[in-house]
Amino acid sequence: MSDIPYLLIMTVLPLCGAVMVLLAQDDEKTNGRNVISVSMLTVWGSLVFILLALSHVDSSYGHMQLLEKYVWLENPEITLTLGVDAFSLLLILAVNMAALIGMWGGRHEKGCQKSCMVFALLFLSLITGLFVAADIMAFFIFFAALLFPLFMLIGVFGEVKRRAALFRFTFYSFCGVLLFFWVLVILYNHDGANLLISKISQLTLSSKTEFMVWLGIFAALLSRIPIWPFHGWIAAVYVGIKNPLIFILANMMPLTGIYGLMRFVPESVPVSMVFLATGLEIIAVITMLFIALIALINVDFKFKIFSFMMVYYIFYLMAAFFPTSQFMMNVGYSLFAFMIIFAALEVLVSYQEDECEAQKLLPEGILRLMPRLSVVFTFMIMAGIGMPLSAMFVNNFVLISALLTYNFWTGVCAVSSLAVVCVALLLEIRRRKHEVKFSVEQVSAVRDLSKKDVCFMATMMLVLILSLINPLWFIRG
Amino acid sequence: MKNWIALVPEFILIATVGVSVLVWMFRDKATPKTFYTIAKYGVLLVLLSSVVLYDQSFYPKIYENNPYTTLFKSFIYLGALANMSLAVRFFLSTDTASFRFYVLQEISLLFLCAAISFVDVRWLFCCLEVGFLFNYHLIMTENDEEDNMAPAKTLVRYSVLFSLATLVCAFVLSYLAGGGDFQNVAALLQKNPVPFHVYICGAFLIVSVLFKLGAAPFHFCLPTILGRTILPVSGYLALVPVLAYYAVLIILLAHVVNGIYDVLRPAMFVFAVASILVGAVGANTETNLRKMFAYVRIFAVGVVLALLIKFEQNSVFSSFIYLSVCVLTMLGVYAVFYGFKSRGEYLDSMVDVAGVSSSKPFLAAALLIFLFSLLGLPPFLGFLGLLSVVNTLVAQQNYWLIFVVLSGLVVLGAAFLRIIKIIYFDRKNLHFDRVDKGIYLTLAINLFIIAVLMINPKYLMNDIEVALWTLIQ
16 A cells, blocks of 8 residues: 555646646747646646556455545544545546547637636546545535536636526536535434445435435436436537537536446445436436437537437446446446547547638538548547447447346347447548548648647557557556 | 723724824825724724733623633624725725724724623613614715615614614613623523513514614615615625624523523524525525625525524534624625726626626636635535534424525525626626725635635634633533
């Protein structure tokens, strides 16, 4: 065991980075380069600590390691506990890498100012805190605190046009936070202490309290996931975001809800929440199919990426209701690859859209003018639909098999949704590679990815391939 | 045995008023800064002497100081100092006379703080009522429009009626108890059975304090007054006297009316729920920012009363934490209001501050932090307040009250989202003036205190608790 407080460092480092960004010189001369360099350096620093932490944990799920305790309050007595297992570290790694890709892709964006980066790093710090929170109070603090930077990122820098949806989204997220708070206080008073998340399912509660607690947890966590009845405004808000970094960060929000459900929901579902779990499963399947079908007919590629994300998120969410936790690490490995793919896709699509807008071109055939981008883009799409290019391939296969074993019809619906959304992505790639006649000026005006960009993306592709060869390569033992 | 040393803070305050009057009478070129400087040093000295003489009592059966009274007095003086330093910017920029404001504020502080230390109901209520009636003169400072005078006149009419009735009750109780000190009156109210007229008198003392706190349904004039008075007066009335009234309420509940409190509890429940609902709903109906925050104050008073329904150590502690956090946050909100200025005019309408974030991003961000804090969201200080409140209510198994408080917060959240929408997303209508550096400094100090207290809540949650225990024990 190590005495270094890795988890605290991982959480605080982006916060320190945010302060450094705030102090960084940012004028016409530097043109935001300082800000982006400091931000990326911070994320690289975080990645180093995450990898170091990974070298100290075993690859089991649910066994919290590297535990750190901090006394926060004496009356009421609250000690915050941080702890991780390989699953949460994989998610932290994925989130940081996705943010890094977003920062790389968004470094030329006009909206990518100092304040935007400050909030992005603040968001990263808080989401890391959420993944390392081992007790319910720490989880709640980070769960609620995420709302502030997210609102600032989406509302102020995201250029979202449908503001009514944004306010509804914020309002319902706030209601979710209050519900969670209610549950937190009930549990705290029941046990007289801050509970570890893993202990919640072992509490002996009266049937009424148990029902209230689980209903509160479900509703609070679901308010972050775009399944019915929260699907409408979340989609409206997320799809409208122009900046790739903010799009990527905003789309991590459902991950907090899914992660929460995975951590809170026990293997053996308490009697009072069986109907909740069943109801959720039905709603999830319907939402999945619904979103996948819309992705098929929608021409907006941003919506397709959003649908791709949401269908996969809900697919992973279903794994939370497996009567065993043996597949959770598969979810972790798959999610790790998935986050990198989704972030890379978003950055590449934004790049194409910017070029189309600058040269007044339609997206049809645009990839023919960008051979480097075309290679990377195709790789990412292929990896995203589950081809043997990343950890998604093996792990999704295992998860689908488990889903079909435990609940055949749910599994069929989920697989159909995945297939539909994959078809939507393939159709889009066909559209963008479609043979179109361009003028000589247009051919010369369109800029392909720079060599630097290609090197960066190649690194990410290498990480994905490594995750296919051995998803555990960075974990001890 | 009379210990005159214990009255040094009060004498300093009287001397400060005297110096201000002399300067006003004899100095030709007295600027707003002159009166501010006198008031600042006067109140600082008072604060210092109050802390040094924290356990000195003038006459044990009439006027006592202890850590509890010193804690509240310190908070009151600090709040007043913060408001004074902001107010001077108002008087300098509007080029209006500040003498009246500073002197009246000093007199008000004198009466409010004296009321906290008195252990005799007659003296306590005399000070409290005189101090409250002085508010009328404060409200009228630089405020001579007919429209603005109407609510102040309504308030003074009701205040005089309440004051007279309260004083009658206090003197009747003292007469029947054979003396006005708390022990005698408490013994009278603990008799079994309590005579009806004694019960009414005791209950009226509490109602009188609730009236001053602005709890619903006695809130009728408060939002209008806070919305229409000049900004320094509005800031003072919104932030400072509430601490004194709260301190007096706790003293009365702990030492005077505890014998009849079981009977008063349902009434307290009604006041609490009504204040929470009126505060939350009222905030949604307002387009004037100061009026909106007056409703937020009513909401906060409602939460405090909800905690005091079951009067015990934890409820006193939680209500104090919640109130302190609210006052600190509201101080920040008022500091932001001082920054909302266009062509020399202070803005208080929501329409006027539309799009302020584009030209004053730090001001807008600070307001956003204060709003999130008032909603009790982590990682802001308000979370500690809300945590303390809900934790106590759960321990008391008051689940319905938790539901009311959380529902109120949801409704309040809708009102705050309206403000956020306007300051961040609406098109700018006006050109905003340069913000004084002092305002940024005040905001920075406020945010620093909030950050320190959030990272290490020990100072707020544990150290202050010790001072509060002296009251209960």
